[in-house]
Amino acid sequence: MDSPAARRAGNVLLIDLDAVVQNWRAVAARVAPAECAAVVKADAYGLGAVPVAKALWRAGARTFFVAELEAGVRLRAALPEARLVVLHGIPAGTEGDLADNGLIPVANTLGDLERWRAKAAALGRPLPVIGHIDTGMNRIGLEAAELDRLAADPAGLLRGLTVQAWMSHLACADHPDNPMTAAQLGRFRAALARLPTAPASLSNSAGIFHGRDYHFDLVRPGIALHGGNPTPWQDNPMRPVVRLLGRILQVRHVDAPMTVGYDATHRVQGPGTVVGFSIGYADGYPWAASGKGVARIEGYPAPVIGRVSMDLLTVDASAVPPEHLHEGGWVEVIGPWRSVDQVALEGGTISYEVLTRLGSRYHRVYLGSQ
Ligand SMILES: Cc1ncc(COP(=O)(O)O)c(C=O)c1O
The missing domain is CATH 3.20.20.10 (Alanine racemase)
Structure with a gap:
């Protein structure tokens, strides 16, 4: 990685x-x-x-x-x-x-x-x-x-x-x-x-x-093989297949109230920590999921805040211990704890669309036997 x-x-x-x-x-x-x-x-x-x-x-x-x-x-x-x-x-x-x-x-x-x-x-x-x-x-x-x-x-x-x-x-x-x-x-x-x-x-x-x-x-199964929930009326019986990690570009400490991102939709009261990382709607992350859902940094929850930009996203990392926050670190956006179906729900779409729009800019790592 x-x-x-x-x-x-x-x-x-x-x-x-x-x-x-x-x-x-x-x-x-x-x-x-x-x-x-x-x-x-x-x-x-x-x-x-x-x-x-x-x-x-x-x-x-x-x-x-x-x-x-x-x-x-x-x-x-x-x-x-x-x-x-x-x-x-x-x-x-x-x-x-x-x-x-x-x-x-x-x-x-x-x-x-x-x-x-x-x-x-x-x-x-x-x-x-x-x-x-x-x-x-x-x-x-x-x-x-x-x-x-x-x-x-x-x-x-x-x-x-x-x-x-x-x-x-x-x-x-x-x-x-x-x-x-x-x-x-x-x-x-x-x-x-x-x-x-x-x-x-x-x-x-x-x-x-x-x-x-x-x-x-x-x-003829498709989505079930790729980890999406084939039974939306109940828990997903399939194993998750993808994990998506964005690279932290900046860690910003906020002391006074300020807004974050386009259209100034999110207000941070401070004190707190905002992390900007390099995933956006051009990478298939749904713009409609702006301000929704919770990402993870080193296992700690970091709520998504502000508008999704073309190639940037922001999370509130105030609950993440400072020793885990550094430029070049990772924000986990999709993973076992936040499914493709969950991101789809937050983006007003379906898991099929989230998966098939996963961007061409990601470095892809295949795990398991090839
Ligand atoms: C004709 C046909 N069969 C099977 C599938 C697989 O569907 P699913 O991904 O819901 O399993 C599709 C996908 O849309 C399809 O068009």
């Missing part, structure tokens, strides 16, 4: 790959005999798709989901034997790259299927595909009319394709009482009954916690 690279970067993001692996193992055990894939889109929720996926591959994960083709191509170079699934379909012109890299595209429309059939015919070999049936998200996925056409002529519309799975995606799984989840389960089952038999996949992280009915043959 005190390497030249860490000093140049200022802030340090610690990513615990063993915790990611333990989270995957916990979910895999919960859903067995269903297969537990790993959703590593958006660069593994901001934590680094290649190191995360490699650690999970070594732990036994075999199927990985990314969003876009480019992410699939990059992951293919790191994991030559993995089953890599690209969620964003088969846009015209991408068929060659998908096939050449051995990627499994998710067909979200009949147009996707048509392009993939044409590619299979041109190559003269079957191509794998996952069909995405929309059961109520109304975002992407085969619509009801498209499902009707597919169910009426599966042999024709799937000619030259091997269906690796039928999938759907839950819209409200993190709200346990929302009837939408059970309704989607019913629609998914009804759709499966009309289609050629293939493995099925419905659940994201939260869906997995709704019980066996939701597991089918393959589950």
Whole structure:
């Protein structure tokens, strides 16, 4: 943490790959005999798709989901034997790259299927595909009319394709009482009954916690592996994965009343101590979390005060013993005692956004087996 690279970067993001692996193992055990894939889109929720996926591959994960083709191509170079699934379909012109890299595209429309059939015919070999049936998200996925056409002529519309799975995606799984989840389960089952038999996949992280009915043959957890709470209605059953440490730039002793930061929103009455350190909203720390939450310095609580600046944050360090306060020291902003979910709550957002916006300026240190 005190390497030249860490000093140049200022802030340090610690990513615990063993915790990611333990989270995957916990979910895999919960859903067995269903297969537990790993959703590593958006660069593994901001934590680094290649190191995360490699650690999970070594732990036994075999199927990985990314969003876009480019992410699939990059992951293919790191994991030559993995089953890599690209969620964003088969846009015209991408068929060659998908096939050449051995990627499994998710067909979200009949147009996707048509392009993939044409590619299979041109190559003269079957191509794998996952069909995405929309059961109520109304975002992407085969619509009801498209499902009707597919169910009426599966042999024709799937000619030259091997269906690796039928999938759907839950819209409200993190709200346990929302009837939408059970309704989607019913629609998914009804759709499966009309289609050629293939493995099925419905659940994201939260869906997995709704019980066996939701597991089918393959589950697709993302946030749970990366340490976010997949069950917001109860304590987080997953292990925390990230710790974020900001470098102290200045320790300032306050004797008289004064305000701190932009817009002078916070007033320190004095006597007290204000610490400025080098994390800001440009590093993904939510501006909306200004003046909220409690950081830690050497284990002592230090409430966040004032506005979040672009690359600076301030805490009230009055309760921290002076011997622990020095320039170049650390303020711990996210860690086991202040979760990603907590920071998200304080910033009026969700853990997914906090994780995926973790800045590119952090010096990243991967802990655990790589
Ligand atoms: C289709 C699909 N499956 C699975 C996931 C993983 O979701 P979560 O991170 O909630 O587990 C996502 C992420 O949004 C997704 O889009």
